[in-house]
Amino acid sequence: AQSVAQPEDQVNVAEGNPLTVKCTYSVSGNPYLFWYVQYPNRGLQFLLKYITGDNLVKGSYGFEAEFNKSQTSFHLKKPSALVSDSALYFCAVRDRVASGANNLFFGTGTRLTVIP
Amino acid sequence: KAGVTQTPRYLIKTRGQQVTLSCSPISGHRSVSWYQQTPGQGLQFLFEYFSETQRNKGNFPGRFSGRQFSNSRSEMNVSTLELGDSALYLCASSSGQGGGNTIYFGEGSWLTVV
Numbered sequence: 383a384q385s386v387a388q389p390e391d392q393v394n395v396a397e398g399n400p401l402t403v404k405c406t407y408s409v410s411g412n413p414y415l416f417w418y419v420q421y422p423n424r425g426l427q428f429l430l431k432y433i434t435g436d437n438l439v440k441g442s443y444g445f446e447a448e449f450n451k452s453q454t455s456f457h458l459k460k461p462s463a464l465v466s467d468s469a470l471y472f473c474a475v476r477d478r479v480a481s482g483a484n485n486l487f488f489g490t491g492t493r494l495t496v497i498p
Numbered sequence: 499k500a501g502v503t504q505t506p507r508y509l510i511k512t513r514g515q516q517v518t519l520s521c522s523p524i525s526g527h528r529s530v531s532w533y534q535q536t537p538g539q540g541l542q543f544l545f546e547y548f549s550e551t552q553r554n555k556g557n558f559p560g561r562f563s564g565r566q567f568s569n570s571r572s573e574m575n576v577s578t579l580e581l582g583d584s585a586l587y588l589c590a591s592s593s594g595q596g597g598g599n600t601i602y603f604g605e606g607s608w609l610t611v612v
Contacts (some may be wrong), residue, residue, distance in 0.1 A: 387519055414597070414598050416600075416601075418603070423608075424606075425502075425504075425603040425604050425605040425606045426588065426590075426603040427603070428601075428602060428603075429557075431598065431600060433597075434598075439509055441598050455598035472541065479554055484600060485531060485543040485554055485556065486543070486544055487543075488540060488541040491540065491541075
Protein backbone atom coordinates (compact mmCIF):
# COMPACT_ATOMS: atom_id res chain seq x y z
CA ALA A 383 0.00 0.00 0.00
CA GLN A 384 1.14 3.50 -0.74
CA SER A 385 1.29 6.20 1.88
CA VAL A 386 2.83 9.57 2.52
CA ALA A 387 3.65 11.16 5.84
CA GLN A 388 4.17 14.83 6.49
CA PRO A 389 5.19 14.81 10.13
CA GLU A 390 4.76 18.53 10.73
CA ASP A 391 1.33 20.14 10.55
CA GLN A 392 2.86 23.60 10.86
CA VAL A 393 6.25 25.06 10.03
CA ASN A 394 7.21 28.61 10.91
CA VAL A 395 10.28 30.27 9.46
CA ALA A 396 11.59 33.81 9.39
CA GLU A 397 11.72 35.61 6.07
CA GLY A 398 15.11 35.16 4.44
CA ASN A 399 15.90 31.97 6.34
CA PRO A 400 16.07 28.56 4.66
CA LEU A 401 12.97 26.41 4.90
CA THR A 402 12.39 22.68 4.90
CA VAL A 403 9.07 20.88 4.68
CA LYS A 404 9.43 17.18 5.42
CA CYS A 405 7.92 14.22 3.60
CA THR A 406 8.44 10.48 3.91
CA TYR A 407 6.78 7.86 1.77
CA SER A 408 6.01 4.17 1.59
CA VAL A 409 5.48 2.30 -1.68
CA SER A 410 6.00 -1.23 -2.84
CA GLY A 411 8.31 -0.27 -5.68
CA ASN A 412 10.20 2.81 -6.74
CA PRO A 413 8.16 5.98 -6.41
CA TYR A 414 7.15 8.95 -8.42
CA LEU A 415 7.11 11.87 -5.97
CA PHE A 416 5.45 15.25 -6.24
CA TRP A 417 5.08 18.48 -4.32
CA TYR A 418 2.08 20.78 -4.64
CA VAL A 419 1.23 24.08 -2.99
CA GLN A 420 -2.22 25.37 -2.13
CA TYR A 421 -3.01 29.00 -1.43
CA PRO A 422 -6.21 29.93 0.44
CA ASN A 423 -9.37 29.11 -1.47
CA ARG A 424 -7.38 27.89 -4.46
CA GLY A 425 -6.59 24.59 -6.12
CA LEU A 426 -3.26 22.79 -6.04
CA GLN A 427 -0.30 24.17 -7.94
CA PHE A 428 2.42 21.83 -9.12
CA LEU A 429 5.89 22.66 -7.75
CA LEU A 430 8.16 19.81 -8.75
CA LYS A 431 8.46 16.06 -9.19
CA TYR A 432 11.00 13.28 -8.93
CA ILE A 433 10.90 10.64 -11.63
CA THR A 434 14.42 9.30 -11.92
CA GLY A 435 17.99 10.49 -12.15
CA ASP A 436 19.46 13.29 -10.08
CA ASN A 437 18.29 13.11 -6.49
CA LEU A 438 18.08 16.90 -6.26
CA VAL A 439 15.09 18.21 -8.16
CA LYS A 440 14.57 21.88 -8.88
CA GLY A 441 11.11 23.29 -9.32
CA SER A 442 9.04 26.45 -9.48
CA TYR A 443 9.50 29.60 -7.38
CA GLY A 444 13.00 28.60 -6.23
CA PHE A 445 11.92 25.41 -4.51
CA GLU A 446 13.89 22.21 -4.67
CA ALA A 447 13.53 18.75 -3.17
CA GLU A 448 15.96 15.99 -2.36
CA PHE A 449 15.06 12.37 -2.95
CA ASN A 450 16.65 10.01 -0.44
CA LYS A 451 15.90 6.40 -1.18
CA SER A 452 17.52 4.94 1.93
CA GLN A 453 15.50 7.22 4.19
CA THR A 454 12.41 7.10 1.92
CA SER A 455 12.20 10.86 2.12
CA PHE A 456 11.51 13.70 -0.28
CA HIS A 457 11.92 16.92 1.69
CA LEU A 458 11.03 20.26 0.11
CA LYS A 459 13.55 23.05 0.54
CA LYS A 460 14.14 26.67 -0.32
CA PRO A 461 17.32 28.61 0.49
CA SER A 462 15.59 31.86 1.39
CA ALA A 463 11.92 32.01 2.39
CA LEU A 464 9.55 34.75 1.25
CA VAL A 465 6.39 35.89 3.00
CA SER A 466 4.54 34.96 -0.20
CA ASP A 467 5.62 31.33 0.30
CA SER A 468 3.14 31.08 3.18
CA ALA A 469 0.68 28.39 2.09
CA LEU A 470 -0.30 24.75 2.52
CA TYR A 471 2.15 22.26 1.02
CA PHE A 472 1.31 18.72 -0.01
CA CYS A 473 3.63 15.85 -0.79
CA ALA A 474 2.24 13.09 -3.02
CA VAL A 475 3.39 9.71 -4.28
CA ARG A 476 2.48 7.43 -7.13
CA ASP A 477 3.72 3.86 -7.13
CA ARG A 478 5.89 3.08 -10.14
CA VAL A 479 4.77 -0.55 -9.94
CA ALA A 480 1.14 0.44 -10.39
CA SER A 481 1.76 2.01 -13.77
CA GLY A 482 -1.43 2.92 -15.50
CA ALA A 483 -3.02 3.98 -12.26
CA ASN A 484 -2.82 7.70 -12.35
CA ASN A 485 -3.96 8.58 -8.88
CA LEU A 486 -1.79 10.31 -6.37
CA PHE A 487 -1.67 9.53 -2.66
CA PHE A 488 -1.33 12.72 -0.67
CA GLY A 489 0.11 13.56 2.69
CA THR A 490 -1.96 15.51 5.18
CA GLY A 491 -0.29 18.77 4.30
CA THR A 492 2.05 21.17 6.09
CA ARG A 493 1.10 24.75 6.67
CA LEU A 494 4.10 26.98 6.12
CA THR A 495 4.10 30.42 7.67
CA VAL A 496 6.91 32.80 6.79
CA ILE A 497 7.25 35.52 9.40
CA PRO A 498 8.31 38.98 8.19
CA LYS B 499 -2.56 27.49 -22.73
CA ALA B 500 -5.58 27.51 -20.45
CA GLY B 501 -5.43 25.47 -17.29
CA VAL B 502 -7.95 23.04 -15.87
CA THR B 503 -11.32 24.77 -15.65
CA GLN B 504 -13.98 23.78 -13.16
CA THR B 505 -17.56 24.98 -12.88
CA PRO B 506 -19.30 26.02 -10.79
CA ARG B 507 -16.78 27.40 -8.30
CA TYR B 508 -19.22 27.59 -5.43
CA LEU B 509 -22.56 25.97 -4.79
CA ILE B 510 -24.92 25.23 -1.94
CA LYS B 511 -27.21 22.22 -2.00
CA THR B 512 -29.72 20.70 0.36
CA ARG B 513 -29.41 17.23 1.85
CA GLY B 514 -30.95 14.65 -0.46
CA GLN B 515 -30.39 16.64 -3.62
CA GLN B 516 -27.93 15.75 -6.31
CA VAL B 517 -25.16 17.81 -7.85
CA THR B 518 -23.17 17.76 -11.07
CA LEU B 519 -19.72 19.32 -11.32
CA SER B 520 -17.97 20.01 -14.59
CA CYS B 521 -14.33 19.97 -15.60
CA SER B 522 -12.51 20.97 -18.76
CA PRO B 523 -8.95 19.61 -18.87
CA ILE B 524 -5.92 21.28 -20.31
CA SER B 525 -6.05 21.14 -24.10
CA GLY B 526 -4.59 17.86 -25.31
CA HIS B 527 -4.87 16.11 -21.96
CA ARG B 528 -6.84 12.90 -22.10
CA SER B 529 -6.70 11.81 -18.48
CA VAL B 530 -9.04 13.46 -15.99
CA SER B 531 -9.19 12.59 -12.33
CA TRP B 532 -11.25 13.86 -9.41
CA TYR B 533 -10.30 14.38 -5.78
CA GLN B 534 -12.23 15.35 -2.68
CA GLN B 535 -10.60 17.62 -0.12
CA THR B 536 -11.99 17.97 3.39
CA PRO B 537 -10.38 19.22 6.62
CA GLY B 538 -10.88 15.85 8.27
CA GLN B 539 -9.96 13.41 5.51
CA GLY B 540 -7.55 15.52 3.49
CA LEU B 541 -7.17 14.85 -0.22
CA GLN B 542 -8.79 11.65 -1.39
CA PHE B 543 -8.90 10.17 -4.87
CA LEU B 544 -12.37 9.66 -6.32
CA PHE B 545 -11.87 8.32 -9.84
CA GLU B 546 -9.95 8.68 -13.06
CA TYR B 547 -11.09 8.68 -16.66
CA PHE B 548 -9.06 8.17 -19.78
CA SER B 549 -10.51 8.03 -23.27
CA GLU B 550 -14.05 8.07 -21.88
CA THR B 551 -13.43 5.00 -19.70
CA GLN B 552 -13.14 4.88 -15.95
CA ARG B 553 -9.68 3.49 -15.28
CA ASN B 554 -9.40 3.71 -11.55
CA LYS B 555 -11.72 4.31 -8.64
CA GLY B 556 -11.18 5.33 -5.05
CA ASN B 557 -13.02 4.14 -1.98
CA PHE B 558 -16.21 6.14 -2.23
CA PRO B 559 -19.84 4.99 -2.23
CA GLY B 560 -21.78 4.50 -5.43
CA ARG B 561 -23.49 7.87 -4.92
CA PHE B 562 -20.35 9.34 -6.45
CA SER B 563 -20.12 8.82 -10.17
CA GLY B 564 -18.53 10.42 -13.16
CA ARG B 565 -18.12 10.33 -16.87
CA GLN B 566 -15.87 11.64 -19.57
CA PHE B 567 -16.90 12.86 -22.96
CA SER B 568 -15.18 12.44 -26.32
CA ASN B 569 -13.62 15.89 -26.01
CA SER B 570 -12.06 14.80 -22.67
CA ARG B 571 -14.32 17.06 -20.65
CA SER B 572 -15.59 15.35 -17.52
CA GLU B 573 -18.45 15.59 -15.08
CA MET B 574 -18.90 14.12 -11.66
CA ASN B 575 -22.22 13.58 -9.99
CA VAL B 576 -23.12 13.09 -6.37
CA SER B 577 -26.61 11.84 -5.67
CA THR B 578 -28.57 11.92 -2.42
CA LEU B 579 -26.26 14.47 -0.88
CA GLU B 580 -25.22 14.13 2.74
CA LEU B 581 -23.83 16.80 5.05
CA GLY B 582 -20.48 14.99 4.95
CA ASP B 583 -20.22 15.56 1.21
CA SER B 584 -19.44 19.21 1.87
CA ALA B 585 -15.95 19.59 0.45
CA LEU B 586 -13.71 21.09 -2.17
CA TYR B 587 -13.87 18.90 -5.26
CA LEU B 588 -10.76 19.12 -7.38
CA CYS B 589 -10.45 18.07 -10.97
CA ALA B 590 -7.04 17.31 -12.43
CA SER B 591 -5.74 16.45 -15.85
CA SER B 592 -2.63 14.95 -17.35
CA SER B 593 -1.48 14.13 -20.82
CA GLY B 594 -1.22 10.40 -20.20
CA GLN B 595 -1.82 7.73 -17.68
CA GLY B 596 0.45 6.90 -14.81
CA GLY B 597 4.19 7.11 -14.80
CA GLY B 598 5.83 10.44 -14.38
CA ASN B 599 3.06 12.42 -16.01
CA THR B 600 2.40 15.59 -14.07
CA ILE B 601 -1.14 16.03 -12.83
CA TYR B 602 -2.41 19.60 -13.02
CA PHE B 603 -5.28 20.71 -10.83
CA GLY B 604 -8.11 23.15 -11.32
CA GLU B 605 -9.27 25.73 -8.79
CA GLY B 606 -11.93 23.40 -7.48
CA SER B 607 -15.65 23.47 -6.83
CA TRP B 608 -16.69 24.30 -3.30
CA LEU B 609 -19.77 22.30 -2.36
CA THR B 610 -21.71 23.08 0.79
CA VAL B 611 -24.53 20.74 1.77
CA VAL B 612 -27.07 22.16 4.23
